Amino acid sequence: MAIFKRLYWSKTKKIVLSSSVILLSLESNVLAISVTELPLENSINSTSFLEKYNQHGSKKLENITFFTSSNLSDLRNISNLDKNSLAQLTNVHQLRDVNPGDWAYEALRSLVDRYGCIAGFPNQTYRGNQALRRYEFAAGLNSCLNQIERLIASSEAVAVEDIKTVKRLTQEFETELKQLDTRVNNLENRIAALEDNQFSTTTKLYGEVVLALAGVVTGKNLDGDDIPQITTFSDRVRLDLETSFTGHDFLYVELEAGNTPYRFDYFEGALGFESDTENDVYLAWLAYYFPIGERTEVTLQGVYGTFYDYTDTVTVLDGDGGSGALSYFATRNPIYNTTFGAGAGIRHEFNDVLEITGGYLASQETVSNPTPGNGLFNGDFATLAQLLIKPNDDLKFGLTYVHGYNSETFTGSTLVNFRSFTADNFDETASINSDAFGVEFSWAISVRFVLGGWGAYTKINVLDGQFEDGSLDVWNGAIIFAFPDLIKEGSMGGIVIGIEPKVTNSEGINFSDRPNTDRDTSFHLEAFYQLQLTDNIAITPGLIWLTAPDHDNDNDDVVIGVIRTTFSF
The missing domain is CATH 2.40.160.10 (Porin)
Incomplete structure (x- = not known):
């Protein structure tokens, strides 16, 4: 019998199995949304069970919602769907290509204030004065589109001016919205394939x-x-x-x-x-x-x-x-x-x-x-x-x-x-x-x-x-x-x-x-x-x-x- 025991791979090895996970984190005045690749186990050199627990355990989960295939329809409400980026989105003021002084910026903020497109902040308001990237802006716009669609479907009143604003914003960000939809579909397909081929649920x-x-x-x-x-x-x-x-x-x-x-x-x-x-x-x-x-x-x-x-x-x-x-x-x-x-x-x-x-x-x-x-x-x-x-x-x-x-x-x-x-x-x-x-x-x-x-x-x-x-x-x-x-x-x-x-x-x-x-x-x-x-x-x-x-x-x-x-x- 060999005496050379194993070291748990988490200390050392790169784990190759992974699952796409979307994280929605609400901390103070920050809305953090990202799609990233999280390992299905623990990490080399030395990442231990305790480190893994502290990263993804109950302490961190107090302010985090996990979106999986069971509620993929909610993905359209997420602000940053760039799975290769760990950048966090706090609010519409952080989009790089849309500045606080732009009409689109102010228009989206007005929609969010009235319809609560992205929940999580006191009084449904945004804070800060930083610019936002166009993809992040498009994600926020997409969330407002969905909210307005739900209100119309339930026969609730929506101001005509807001519908015109949404139409104009949609035309200006048409390319980003299409790419956003493609990314969501790709993510759905990947999660479905992972679930179909998973070894076990536990x-x-x-x-x-x-x-x-x-x-x-x-x-x-x-x-x-x-x-x-x-x-x-x-x-x-x-x-x-x-x-x-x-x-x-x-x-x-x-x-x-x-x-x-x-x-x-x-x-x-x-x-x-x-x-x-x-x-x-x-x-x-x-x-x-x-x-x-x-x-x-x-x-x-x-x-x-x-x-x-x-x-x-x-x-x-x-x-x-x-x-x-x-x-x-x-x-x-x-x-x-x-x-x-x-x-x-x-x-x-x-x-x-x-x-x-x-x-x-x-x-x-x-x-x-x-x-x-x-x-x-x-x-x-x-x-x-x-x-x-x-x-x-x-x-x-x-x-x-x-x-x-x-x-x-x-x-x-x-x-x-x-x-x-x-x-x-x-x-x-x-x-x-x-x-x-x-x-x-x-x-x-x-x-x-x-x-x-x-x-x-x-x-x-x-x-x-x-x-x-x-x-x-x-x-x-x-x-x-x-x-x-x-x-x-x-x-x-x-x-x-x-x-x-x-x-x-x-x-x-x-x-x-x-x-x-x-x-x-x-x-x-x-x-x-x-x-x-x-x-x-x-x-x-x-x-x-x-x-x-x-x-x-x-x-x-x-x-x-x-x-x-x-x-x-």
Whole structure:
């Protein structure tokens, strides 16, 4: 069973399914109307369920009306039907090509005042003194036309002067009104097609397929033998079902299959999309997200949950192997990988600057085992607490603490993911606990350059077994250079320079066949370029260079070449 869990695509990926939604927002003296493309799910780097909820949740919906196919007849009352524009219409004074002094401007204002063509302002009046674009003006005129038609149809009195005014306005804006009608018809057709072909009224299906060519360009393994320079072709397939019962909650069911075997006898250089299930399909993730209030989300995880499913990992390269960094190490700070299993998490935003996250996970290997030393609370587990600080939209910091317990030192919660300190060097009955402290940051210096990185310290204590009361000090860190929209919009270049987990000190531990600490330092150097060919296809060539693998200068450097192709749908 592969241990490389997914990151929710919302952090990283561009979602390709979308629905046309028309928003009518009434805030203070502003009438905001636009047609835009809203994603059917959540957003990369890192857009989380909470962010999605805050964008489209109940807090924002207090003053918003959604127009869908059930009331498309009302679309003619909307002021701005340019689906490719996010510009907002406040009132007729904001049309660029029709100025407040123009007769048409004053005529439409008079009609609106008398017939309430566009409701929402006190006393049905307009305020401001800005000009309006002709399309926006035509949309307001169209709304008044509909209102007057309804009054005439119901035998209500309409002034002859107003009918003459409407006729004159209609003649002058004939072209814009025709184009407006065409846009409405196109929108109706698109919504109808979407409804006819939708997967489900409550469930959406997302998919990701990773196909990769990889091979070692040069290097030896830890036994000093040449690593066969054989190019391999591997895959990882994920199908996600996202279901919402209330419109604000989300149930995720993920199926995965893959065939990406490990290449070395040490952890360094592992690829982020490795999933060696021999292409057998298994349930790879089961989680339920729901809000409590306006700034709090709760996550319940049933199968192969991880901390990074609901915690901001503070890096733009976190695409969980399908996008962003190529290697497992370069994807995120290793302390987020402490364990995977079942549990719960909570995330709360105090304000736009401070956010706190807490979580508990019981190891998947023990959580469903009803024997002593196992289960949800008696077996292996890990807890997380993180404070996220966001001074502005371009800068954020994370302060992370993780505590874990493991009955066998081989598992990932030790944070010692290399050969020196695995179960081969301990009694099978040995148990440990670990305390990890991490600092992460990401700074978007410009729209095309992001500087980031992390550092982490882990204290591991041996509780019993061969080295009872012994301890290890482990460090790791990385610096990240990311280049969004490099060469082509949607693409990204990345460079990562780091040190994978390294034991710098040990007490009470004395191995007979090797040093008790890592005597040298291995550097992880990674460079890649993710070329976004289309919204659904990306190709990412890259190189991973490991100096002194296993933190041992006696080991030859290893260079790994990778070409990853990702299909998303």
